[in-house]
Amino acid sequence: MAKIIVVTSGKGGVGKTTTSAAIGTGLALKGKKTAIIDFDVGLRNLDLVMNCERRVVYDFVNVINEEATLNQALIKDKRTEGLFILPASQTRDKDALTQEGVQRVLNELAETFDYIVCDSPAGIEKGAHMAMYFADVAIIVTNPEVSSVRDSDRILGILQSKTMRAETGGEPIEEYLLLTRYSPERVEKGEMLSVEDVEDILAIQLLGIIPESKTVLKASNQGVPVILDDESIAGQAYEDAVNRLLGEEVEHRFLTVAKKGFLKRMFGGNQ
Amino acid sequence: MKFLDYFKSKKVDTASIAKDRLQIIVAHERHNRDQPDYLPALQKEILEVIRKYIPIAEEQISVNLDKNQDLSVLELNITLPDEEVA
Numbered sequence: 184m185a186k187i188i189v190v191t192s193g194k195g196g197v198g199k200t201t202t203s204a205a206i207g208t209g210l211a212l213k214g215k216k217t218a219i220i221d222f223d224v225g226l227r228n229l230d231l232v233m234n235c236e237r238r239v240v241y242d243f244v245n246v247i248n249e250e251a252t253l254n255q256a257l258i259k260d261k262r263t264e265g266l267f268i269l270p271a272s273q274t275r276d277k278d279a280l281t282q283e284g285v286q287r288v289l290n291e292l293a294e295t296f297d298y299i300v301c302d303s304p305a306g307i308e309k310g311a312h313m314a315m316y317f318a319d320v321a322i323i324v325t326n327p328e329v330s331s332v333r334d335s336d337r338i339l340g341i342l343q344s345k346t347m348r349a350e351t352g353g354e355p356i357e358e359y360l361l362l363t364r365y366s367p368e369r370v371e372k373g374e375m376l377s378v379e380d381v382e383d384i385l386a387i388q389l390l391g392i393i394p395e396s397k398t399v400l401k402a403s404n405q406g407v408p409v410i411l412d413d414e415s416i417a418g419q420a421y422e423d424a425v426n427r428l429l430g431e432e433v434e435h436r437f438l439t440v441a442k443k444g445f446l447k448r449m450f451g452g453n454q
Numbered sequence: 455m456k457f458l459d460y461f462k463s464k465k466v467d468t469a470s471i472a473k474d475r476l477q478i479i480v481a482h483e484r485h486n487r488d489q490p491d492y493l494p495a496l497q498k499e500i501l502e503v504i505r506k507y508i509p510i511a512e513e514q515i516s517v518n519l520d521k522n523q524d525l526s527v528l529e530l531n532i533t534l535p536d537e538e539v540a
């Protein structure tokens with residue numbers, strides 16, 4: 184049985200696609216056969232982050248409409264064994280995703296995959312609902328900032344009431360907080376909410392803290408999931424998060440201000 | 455003195471202000487979403503009944519359900535316009 188993970192947030196631009204690409208790749212690196220589905224219909228972006236934008240022939244909506252088979256639409260990742268991408272459609276039709284259609288595709292994937300990662304669009308409209316509806320696990324991507332935290336809390340409310348598990352009275356969805364774009368320097372100065380602050384408010388289990396890092400943009404420029412960059416602290420933090428997701432206990436890192444040595448200060452560390 | 459104050463005031467811990475504000479708004483929003491689904495409809499119907507007799511605005515009525523372990527209280531608050539009270 185596959186585990187369905189939704190990467191969601193409410194607020195836009197907080198790092199859902201970056202996270203879906205990193206976690207999906209991380210799971211595949213651990214030997215789990217993984218599919219990442221882009222639910223952002225109309226605003227496809229996962230393909231760029233995963234560097235497969237020129238290999239898109241069919242998309243998620245084509246499969247739902249039975250214009251293509253799942254095998255025709257799934258793109259096999261060229262770098263990571265056991266990783267597949269199902270790109271979003273560029274259609275502007277908001278009703279392209281139907282609950283029955285999404286369920287059929289997920290069921291078919293579940294036959295052969297270990298993990299299905301659903302990259303949710305921002306907002307609380309249909310696309311976001313469809314991405315979370317069948318989830319077993321939810322990763323709530325949150326930035327240490329007031330609007331993002333508030334929207335995450337709203338998303339938690341929706342996860343607890345408007346999903347299949349909630350509606351059928353099943354086991355509740357496992358909810359995890361992933362705090363991204365975290366800057367220990369700014370937290371130390373009292374300019375940014377700390378991990379503890381956000382945990383106090385949202386009161387869900389912490390999956391990881393991804394530091395703000397220039398390597399994330401560098402990675403997306405090249406279409407390489409940041410988890411594949413061994414030198415990146417963001418990549419390492421994502422790797423820890425994947426291990427926690429798989430049940431390992433891993434201590435949280437990169438929470439304190441890195442003391443830069445003289446040379447690093449002169450030439451700049453490559454975080 | 456003013457000059458020094460300026461620098462002092464820059465040291466305000468804005469993160470703790472953010473946390474306080476979030477705690478208040480999130481508690482408020484959670485309370486609202488814990489209310490049963492029928493509450494808005496119930497409120498609307500009560501409003502219509504009252505309006506048959508007294509002209510009141512939508513903000514003048516509030517319906518709340520307080521659930522405790524062994525007792526639930528449906529609280530209904532209606533603010534009447536001054537002239538109608540007498």
Ligand SMILES: Nc1ncnc2c1ncn2[C@@H]1O[C@H](COP(=O)(O)OP(=O)(O)OP(=O)(O)O)[C@@H](O)[C@H]1O
Pocket residue numbers: 192194195196197198199200201202223303304305363364365393394395396397399400403417
């Ligand atoms: N840890 C990080 N450090 C620095 N930049 C980051 C980090 N995480 C994400 N970003 C940047 O934030 C931007 C938005 O990221 P991303 O596209 O993953 O967000 P999203 O939540 O998927 O957005 P949308 O809601 O539009 O789908 C990107 O430019 C990305 O490079």
Ligand SMILES: [Mg+2]
Pocket residue numbers: 199200201223228302303304
């Ligand atoms: Mg995105």
